Amino acid sequence: MKFRFPFACLCVLFLTAIVQADDRPNIVVIMLDDLGYSDLGCYGGEIQTPNIDALAHNGLRFTSFYNCARCCPTRAALLTGLYPHQVGLxxxxxxxxKNGVTIAEALGQAGYQTAMAGKWHLSQTNPIDDRQKQLDWLNHQADFDRPFAPLDTYPAKRGFQHHFGPVWGVVNYFDPFSLVDDTKIVKDVPDDFYMTDAITDKAVEYIETMSKKDTPFFLYVAHTAPHWPLHAKPEDIAKYEKTYTEGWQKLRDDRYDRMLEMGLIDPQTFPKPRLQGDGPDWQALDDEHRKHMAQLMAVHAAMVDCVDQGIGRIMATLKTTQRFDNTLILVMADNGASPERYLNPGFDRPNETRDGRSIQYEGLFNPGSETTWGYIGSYWANAANTPFRYWKAQSFEGGTHTPMIAHWPSGLKTKPGSLTDQPGHVIDVMPTCLEIAGAEYPKSYDGHDITPLEGQSLSAILRGEKRDGHDQLFFEHEGGKAVIADGWKLVQPKQNGKWELYHLAEDRTETKNLAGDHPQRLKDMKQHWQTWFDRVKPAN
Incomplete structure (x- = not known):
């Protein structure tokens, strides 16, 4: 006698097999904010980042990976695979x-679960015309019953099925402005709230929830740290109280030497440039100012340390949910360390805490708490970007270069701990996600024609192969301009408008300006830049 399954049972078994056969990888993209190129231990830093280092030592480190030099532009390029100018930024x-789709929108169409924890900063942020009302709003002392930005621009309306984090770009880490859960305003936070931990908590929660389903997920973890203000927990600051007391030149020298030892750089092609900064150098400061400056950098380090602790929790959750091996994790930064120093409140900077305590912007205060608004300044920023020159917002290597780590146990084919000098850019993340997910880039979405991709998949590099890559990479932000092609870089600083030319193949740290020696190359590259800019800039 033959046993026969009912037809309905056969259908159930067939559908179950399809669901279980969905072995497409999960994707977790982790973005740090204003991170120095050499802040991480695996890139030569002294900051304790054992979890990120573990991803690097078992994964792949990029040594020629680029961003767009500033928060908003980089995030736009990362999420869309387009240059920021093409999508409004x-x-x-x-x-x-809406002429670009986000990774979440594209992968959502392909059946992925999507979630985001952290900073958005891709919505029109209009202040209130009245300055005092704006400060009252920032201080959580008045509720004007208005969204922080147009609701249709929030992450929850751009493909993320879940989002928790700030809509604006700058936050009080202990009581953030513009915090939302999807589109709902989060009006109160617990007494022990800390933004970095809250982002981690939500990321862990999302992984646990999404792992209950058999379908893969895309998770974007967009940290606010270590972006100013310098806010950190006392126990994290304590680890670095004596780390920076010898100053920024010592920090730069130590990091440079470690990078040499680690094989990250070659002294012939990475000559150590002069440290740059505004104001008196370390030796010209008195003891009180040196102590204050060392404390500022200690808080910066503590903020990075806390991010790493959170990444450790994310890794542990991926393991306990049995998702770790088939998850591509990418770790990077939106720009180099920041020299910015804003010494007055306004726009996105409060002047008081929720309970009315004044916030101190100037003076020799002890940084780290909610009542201080500290910044590392230009010398520390340049040292944090070792071995490069300059910092955030500039199109020099120190502004546009990011550490980038790829980790994927079941998919990465390179030797654990490998380095690759093949160039990449944040616009390449979108096509990489599409390729490994087997997803299509749409020609139209939600009634809008979609601009063709500018990025190129990194998958060949992840397989240990050589990819064709970009013939040219372009940069522009608020007057800082650059183009990279054929081992050369043409760059225009924000401050003076004079084009400079560097042979990156021999001078990765941009120490020898060869503009006067190669006038025709300068002219040709400048024209290439202009042709690109005319193509990508908005029509209006």
Whole structure:
């Protein structure tokens, strides 16, 4: 006698097999904010980042990976695979336009679960006309019953099925402004709230929830740290109280030497440039100012340390949910360390805490708490970007270079701990996600024609192969301009408008300006840059 399954049972078994056969990888993209190129231990830093280092030592480190030099532009390029100018972010504080799709929108169409924990910064951020009302709003002392930005620009309306984090770009880490859960305003936070931990908590929660389903997920973890203000927990600051007392030149020298030992750089092609900064150098400071400056950098380190602790929790959760091996994890930064020093409240900077305590912006205060608003300044920023020159917002290597780590046990084919000098850019993340997910890039979405991709998949590099890559890479942000091609870089600083030319193949740290020696190359590259900019800039 033959046993026969009912037809309905056969259908159930067939559908179950399809669901279980969905072995496409999960994708976790982790973005740090204003991170120095050499802050991480695996890139030569002294900051304790054992979890990120573990990803690097078992994964792949990129040594020629680029971003867009500033928060908003980089995030726009990362999420869309387009240059920021093409999707509305020619300047900070604007909304991501609908002629590009986000990774979440594209992967959502392909059946992925999607979630985001952290900073958005891709919505039009309009202040209140009245300055005092704006401060009252920032201080959580008045509720004007208005959204922080147009609701249709929030992450929850751009493909993320879940989002928790700030809509604006700058936050009080202990009581953040513009915090939302999807589109709902989060009006109160617990007494022990800390932004970095809250982002981690949500990321862990999302992984646990999404892992209950058999379908893969895309998770974007967009940290606010270590972006100013310098806010950190006392126990994290304590680890670094004596770390920076010898100053920024010592920090730069030590990091440079470690990078040499680790094989990250070659002294012939990475000559150590002079440390740059505004104001008196370390030796010209008195003891009190040196102590204050060392404390500022200690808080910066503590903020990075806390991010790493959170990444350790994310890794542990991926393991306990049995998702770790088939998850591609990418770790990177939106720009180099920041020299910015804003010494007055306004726009996105409060002047008081929720309970009315004054916030101190100037003076020799002890940084780290909610009542201080500290910044590392230019010398520390340049040292944090060792071995490069300059910092955030500039199109020099110190502004546009990011550490980038790829970890994927079941998919990465390179030797654990490998380095690759093949160039990449944040616009390449979108096509990489699409390729490994087997997803299509749409020609139209939600009634809008979609601009063709500018990025190119990194998958060949992840397989240990040589990819064709970009013939040219372009940069522009608020007057800082650059183009990289054929081992050369043409760059225009923000401050003086004079084009400079560097042979990156021989001078990766941009120490020898060869503009006067190669006038025709300068002219040709400048024209290439202009042709690109005319193509990508908005029509209006």
């Amino acid at each position: 020619i300047r900070n504080g604007r909304s991501l336009t």
